[in-house]
Amino acid sequence: MSQSIDALREAALAALGSIHDNDGLSAWRAQYLGRRGAVSGLFGTIGSLPKAERAIFGKRVNALQGELRQAFEGREALIQSQRLARELEEGEIDISLPAQPRRRGGIHPSTRTHREFQQIWAEMGFQVFQSRDVEEDEFNFTLLNLPPHHPARDMQDTFYTTDPRVLLRTHTSPGQIRAMRALGAGGSKPIRVILPGMCYRQEQVTARSEIQFTQVEGLAVGRNIRMSDLKGTIAEFAKRMYSPDARVRYRASYFPFTEPSMEVDVECFLCGGAGCRVCKYTGWLEIAGSGMVHPEVLRNGGYDPSEWSGFAFGMGPERITMLKHGIQDIRYFWGNDLRFLQQF
Amino acid sequence: MLVPITWLREYVDIEVPVELLAERLTLAGLEVAHLRYIGLPQATVPGLVMPRSDHLVWERDKLLLGRIVEVKAHPNADRLVMALVEYGGGELEQCVTGAPNLFEYKDQGEISPPLWCALALEGATVWDGHSDKPRRATLKGRELRGIYNKSMVCSEKELGISDEHEGVILMDHDERFVAGMALADVLGDVLLDIEFTPNLARCLSMVGVAREVAAILGTEMRYPAYDFLAEGAPIAEQVAIDIREPALNPRFTLTLLRDTKVRQSPFWLRHRLKLIGQRPRNNIVDVTNYITFELGQPLHAFDYDKLCQRAGGLPTIITRLPQPGEQLETLDGEARALGAETILVADTAGALSLGGVIGGGETEISAETQNVLLESAAWNNISIRKTLREQKVHTEASARFSRGVHPSQAILGCQRGIELMRQLGGGTIASGVLDNYPAPPPAPTVALPIARVRQLLGMEVALADAAAVLRRLEFEVAIEGDVMLATAPDFRLDISADAVVGQADLIEEIARIIGYDQIPDTIMADEMPPQRENTAVLTEERIRDILAAQGLYEVINYRFTSRESEAQLLPAGAPMPAADSYVEIANPAASERNVLRRTLLGNMLENVVNNGRYQASQQLFEIGKVYLGGGALLPQEPQRLGIFLTGARAQPWWQEESPAPPMDFYDLKGVLENVLAALHIEDFRYERGTQPSLHPGRSADLLVAGERIGSFGEIHPQVAARFKLTAAPALYGEFAVAPLMRQQRRLHKVAALPTRPAVLEDIALIVRADMPAGAVEAVIRQAGGRLLKEVTLFDVYMGEPIPPGKKSLAYALTFQDDARTLTDKNAAKIRKKIIGAARHRLNAELRS
């Protein structure tokens, strides 16, 4: 009898080894492990055996059944994994075919820089104060310590409207007066604002100069605002805007609405201060004009300059954007060529 | 202004390299834009980054000061001569040259007084004088028409001094000259090109710059001599002054030099004037220019005899405003009509010159002039600026007077000028200076407590140090306790008499000279103002993000346009805005940019047309101001949102069989509704469009909370045709931003997620073809009640089997109850109600 078990095992395993698909597996299982299969047949012969052999034979058939089931599962897993591998292989696509063109959209580079500015200044307690583009001569010049015929008026080529009292602001500085008057509560409250906005100058439009450009003006007024605060604040801005170890340099300068006045240079971030074409081989890039608010301007804003002081600064976002991205032509900004805009 | 370091050194000792000096000047507010080297090497200063100069450096052993002993004819060539040059070596160097300015010495024997030249020896590198482009050449020995020649007498071009190559450099004798000196020690120079801000009017001269240098370096200032040898008759007997407008002409001085000779100025004077870009003329005119640049006090020289002729006796110089219709022909040959505010220098016969600006032709110095009347005056700078604006003339004199020259300087210029003229041209100076100075301004004295300096700068400054800085700047400083009483020097006009402003003026001087780098960096200790959120800015930025996320690109345009351009945006017959509703530019950059825009449409159309050349499908937006004038002094400047869509809904792609259809009204409506949804604005509706630039049948007005805030839709076909935007619908919407900001819900409630399953039902209704879909949906929603959660129109159909004049609208309906699970039966009941309402109110039929 044991021969019949061995023969069956041999035949079954041999048959299983040649099976490669599900149908074969089902047929094999029916043939050997099914209710009417060969193993069941062996169980059926137990009754015809002598009593003494029954137990042993039964055990051996059980073992055979277990062995064949295991072999079946192994074979089944193998066939399934082979099939999966085949399917994966057949399902391969050309990953180099072009993507579906999704519309990306984009924010104008000038806006991007303004956002960066606004965020940095907001973190430092400076909030946005919006002021008007079409200004009175008085606010753009006279109240900023630039009376009519002042030599410094030559520094700015102004667009006048047909009403000689009204012009397009040449800088965001008239917003200083408006902010002081709006927020200063008659010269009794401190102020910390930035004034972003479009400015206008009657110039030849070239790769380097435009008739309209944006500026960000900053203004802090308080009872104890010091020039060292201005330096510290600008240095902090430079660290956040350019790099944590940006070096800053200050040059004495002149703006009618600040005194003392200074220009702020940051170490050229393109050459690390070693000198390059962009920084004109000086290692420095001019980033801001700044100074302590002139006493006359404080007065015109409603403050007593013997009690109050302040600082102000002005920056040009387009210039900074140009430096950062190596943009050679300022006319790109208002040209709105999608081939330019899509690069941001 | 160009400042030769050799000239500057006459007034101040400079021990630091010129590169470092330039840096110190720049940091102190005198911006040195450029250094121009003449012959001298560029120094490297540790820590200082500079553009590298590519100039010619004169080799000290090969480029020498030579003395031309004799000039001989060349034996074989008429157009060449041989200069015999002593240069400190054993023999005379024989240079063959064609320099025309040596021919007058040919075969004249030994030249006396000594004539000096720039001698290049064999092996020296110079610029090639014959090359148009800068090209270096090294001197080699060679035969020139039979005479061996190995050295050269140089022109200015060959040495890199100027472009002059007409003749060689010939220098007058100078006691300091020794044959064989390195040329670098004689003509070597560095020119500082300094740019002056308007507050530095006092620095527009060599002495002015030298004062700053002395203050910055802490060295002594050496002023030029102002005394003069006056041996003639008293000036007051020979001329008179009559100032009629002392406010415009606060001071007028005159000196007289008789029996002088007008001739060419000596080499040193011509050389200095040429270095700073001035053309030498004659010794008299050159001195007036020289003093202008040396002291910053412009001078004017008259031919005294011509004045006497005009006066028919002793002249009286009158300064006055013009008479109506008065004219003057100035030195530049221009016959000028004189405006009412132009201050004139005149005599009894009429106008002589525009005071402080330019002289008249008639009384100018000529080769025959023997007697020179020298004017040195002071002028009101505002008055000069008005003259400049009116006369459109700019001179070195007007550049200084228009920025302000202190009247105290007039007398110095007069004295220094007349003495220099005497030295160069000979003659006798009249005794005394005729000086009319009706009201000398008091020098402002500022009381400055040291505490104020410390407080404003945030820096510990010792009282003594602050006072020392001011004294270096020539303030007179008295100290009373902790207060400095500083009196401004007489050359400064920029120190205010106002107590607080004057303090700021002085604090700036102290900080500038100590150096801004010495001020510490601090964090503001001052009270922080209350922090407010700026809703306008946040909303704008939010809208930008929403639109960019939908694939739109932000544009920012010129705010300029023209009425004609804006007229192009309207169909024929539509009324234009009133003329005065535009902000009009008086001095526009171009005629098509002579007003400010009243709509964003014009710019955006232009953008689309420009980009259309290479990109058919475009989605753009702009958020920016428009300017609505009329009535008030200043216009309103509301912020607008413009959206422009045109072209295919999607770009072509290899998986799509056919190109995507063009975007239409509903695409724009979708973009808009996303904006409204993102701002949580729910109270809005549409009405038929009223914007004349848009297609009346294919546009809508947007009303938010009942307020009409903008229009959108297809551009009017007549307008679109003008811009050749006919290939696909051009879709545009423009909206006021402020109402969006006001109506947005910043804090909206979030609904709980449904826990019960939804029941989905479809329904198709047949209605009149002209029935607005919005009306159908409204009826469905109303009838559906609170359990009808969503209504989605998924098909609009006309044609068989739908009867003519009708259309079928198919909706997917979602029913859901948050409290219980709806059954199909519940849903069917509501559906029935909806069908009933549609039948009753819309005369609709259910499509089966």
Ligand SMILES: [Zn+2]
């Ligand atoms: Zn650089």
